[in-house]
Amino acid sequence: MGVNVPSFDFKEDKGLIINLFVTSKCNARCEECINQTITNNSGLKPEDLEINLERGLKIIKEIIEKNKGIPATLCFYGGEPLLEPHRFVPVIEELKKKYDSVRFMIYTNGEYLARFFKEYPEIAKNIWIYAVSIDGDEKQHNRVRLGTDLKQIRENLKIVKENYYGNVLMWSTLREGQSLLNCFEEFTRLYNNGLVNHFFWHWLETQDDFKNFPQYFKNYTGDLKIIVDDYIEKLKNGVLLPIAHLNELILYLITRRKRNHTACGAELKTNYDLVGGEILACVDLPFEMGKRLKQNPDELLALKDLLGCHNCPIYFYCGGRCPIQILYGTKLRTGQYCELLKAHIRIVEERLNEIKKALNEKNISLQEIYDRSAFIVRYTDVTP
Numbered sequence: 001m002g003v004n005v006p007s008f009d010f011k012e013d014k015g016l017i018i019n020l021f022v023t024s025k026c027n028a029r030c031e032e033c034i035n036q037t038i039t040n041n042s043g044l045k046p047e048d049l050e051i052n053l054e055r056g057l058k059i060i061k062e063i064i065e066k067n068k069g070i071p072a073t074l075c076f077y078g079g080e081p082l083l084e085p086h087r088f089v090p091v092i093e094e095l096k097k098k099y100d101s102v103r104f105m106i107y108t109n110g111e112y113l114a115r116f117f118k119e120y121p122e123i124a125k126n127i128w129i130y131a132v133s134i135d136g137d138e139k140q141h142n143r144v145r146l147g148t149d150l151k152q153i154r155e156n157l158k159i160v161k162e163n164y165y166g167n168v169l170m171w172s173t174l175r176e177g178q179s180l181l182n183c184f185e186e187f188t189r190l191y192n193n194g195l196v197n198h199f200f201w202h203w204l205e206t207q208d209d210f211k212n213f214p215q216y217f218k219n220y221t222g223d224l225k226i227i228v229d230d231y232i233e234k235l236k237n238g239v240l241l242p243i244a245h246l247n248e249l250i251l252y253l254i255t256r257r258k259r260n261h262t263a264c265g266a267e268l269k270t271n272y273d274l275v276g277g278e279i280l281a282c283v284d285l286p287f288e289m290g291k292r293l294k295q296n297p298d299e300l301l302a303l304k305d306l307l308g309c310h311n312c313p314i315y316f317y318c319g320g321r322c323p324i325q326i327l328y329g330t331k332l333r334t335g336q337y338c339e340l341l342k343a344h345i346r347i348v349e350e351r352l353n354e355i356k357k358a359l360n361e362k363n364i365s366l367q368e369i370y371d372r373s374a375f376i377v378r379y380t381d382v383t384p
Contacts (some may be wrong), residue, residue, distance in 0.1 A: 010366040015071035019283045021275040022088050023050050023079040028109050028147035032206050049276040051087050075105040082112035103128035110153035117163050129167040136182040157195040172201040181223035200244045200380045205324045209333050221343050235358040248374035252317045253352055259319035263382035266323050267297040284324050314345050
């Protein structure tokens with residue numbers, strides 16, 4: 001006999017997301033950096049893409065006014081935004097004077113967090129989410145994120161912990177040759193020490209094909225099974241591990257809710273990626289392509305027909321593969337990501353009755369899963 005978790009729905013955050021490209025400057029030299037998609041393919045100088053205070057504020061205010069009554073989250077992106085906080089701090093100060101419903105998020109590699117808290121303590125304490133790129137333990141992280149040092153990032157996170165009570169998301173990017181389990185183990189250490197309180201991982205968007213996809217598939221699915229084992233054991237003890245996209249997937253599997261759009265929301269009117277004074281479909285797309293696709297969202301939707309998304313058994317959750325990977329990557333690798341995501345979902349779905357039972361026994365509601373963890377997935381790439 002199956003176990004029934006109350007089938008009541010859960011309410012999702014549907015506010016505006018405005019991604020603001022602050023600077024192309026970065027201290028890191030990460031392997032296959034997606035930022036190169038902008039700076040190397042736009043036909044513009046990097047400084048032409050960066051934030052212009054007067055122009056940026058005008059566009060942001062127009063978006064907020066046009067969508068009056070809808071809360072907005074302004075997300076600062078780079079490059080490394082904390083290299084040049086003077087570029088975006090005035091934006092925060094100006095918007096806070098005028099609007100009560102605007103929240104702020106920073107995507108960062110974590111190297112300059114302590115300096116930011118020292119130089120702008122009040123601003124730093126009022127950021128809603130910090131998304132910090134951490135790709136495993138020191139050996140793995142430092143190998144792929146050259147120019148950063150995980151030991152220093154951990155020290156910076158200790159400063160954050162002493163001065164901040166908001167959301168710190170560990171965001172891992174998985175390249176071939178990296179271990180998902182290694183990333184999870186680092187998250188566990190940081191989480192147990194109170195240095196991060198959310199976890200998300202995604203697969204790298206790249207133009208290159210896998211060197212050995214069968215091995216990557218085997219390693220990834222094996223690691224994920226171990227993580228799901230740990231997740232369920234914790235859940236049986238009443239602990240909801242804050243793995244954002246795992247928790248959101250569980251909500252979708254239980255309710256069979258349909259996403260009805262690309263996971264990242266690139267085609268939605270609630271999502272705005274502001275680069276060089278223009279609104280793009282995605283901040284990571286080459287400039288002219290991103291501008292064209294925002295003006296012609298049907299082109300984005302047509303990508304789903306190209307991949308056969310509407311006939312895919314996981315479309316209810318996925319909503320269509322990342323447009324960057326389809327447009328910027330190879331057809332082969334994109335299809336392999338689809339196979340990986342099917343396996344990812346299957347591994348969780350096979351354990352769904354155990355998960356439902358634990359949720360029921362510990363009286364953890366679907367809304368609680370969303371409010372404590374899954375809410376943050378909207379500010380990531382959503383699916384791996």
